[in-house]
Amino acid sequence: MSLGIDDKELEKFILVGDRILLKPKVPQSKTKSGLYLPPSVQEKEKVHSGYIVKVGPGYPIPSAAESDELWKKKDEAIKYVPLQPKEGDLAIYLQSGGYEIEYKKEKYVIVSQSAVLMVIRDEGLFE
Numbered sequence: 001m002s003l004g005i006d007d008k009e010l011e012k013f014i015l016v017g018d019r020i021l022l023k024p025k026v027p028q029s030k031t032k033s034g035l036y037l038p039p040s041v042q043e044k045e046k047v048h049s050g051y052i053v054k055v056g057p058g059y060p061i062p063s064a065a066e067s068d069e070l071w072k073k074k075d076e077a078i079k080y081v082p083l084q085p086k087e088g089d090l091a092i093y094l095q096s097g098g099y100e101i102e103y104k105k106e107k108y109v110i111v112s113q114s115a116v117l118m119v120i121r122d123e124g125l126f127e
Contacts, residue, residue, distance in 0.1 A: 009104075015056035018113040020085055022050035022093065023106070046096065047117065050109060052089045058082040089119040 015021055025048075058080035085091055097115030101108050 010054060013054050015054055015110070017056050018059055018083060019056040020052055020083070020091070020111050020113060020116065021054040022091055022098070022109045022111060023053050024048060024050040024109055025090070046094060047092060048095045048098075048109075049090060049092050052085050052087055052091050052119070053108065054087060055083050055085060083113050085113065085116055085119045086121065089121050091116050092118040092120075 013021060061079045061081060091111075093109075093111050094115045094117065095109075098109040098111040101110060
């Protein structure tokens with residue numbers, strides 16, 4: 001998958017909880033009738049699309065209290081319910097729920113899973 005940053009740089013990004021890192025898709029600059037839209041109009045759209053670059057671990061599951069079973073080994077590892085969107089999916093998301101960041105002159109958006117309305121998964125998209 002090549003969306004502007006290489007895999008070594010991608011390892012630096014650690015998303016927390018249900019957060020998703022998106023690379024915004026280039027919006028249409030022209031309407032169906034042929035009119036050109038200025039960037040300010042495109043940015044005010046409520047719904048945007050972008051490719052999922054990285055996802056967080058998901059929602060943490062509280063550990064069950066096992067105080068009555070002292071013979072069991074305590075498992076300190078946190079367990080998560082994984083997120084539905086996966087890396088490489090095209091996400092349709094609410095712009096109002098996102099935070100824009102810039103890294104090495106590339107624009108990215110961080111959204112929570114609740115801001116994602118739909119994903120389009122095409123297994124052969126990056127092959």
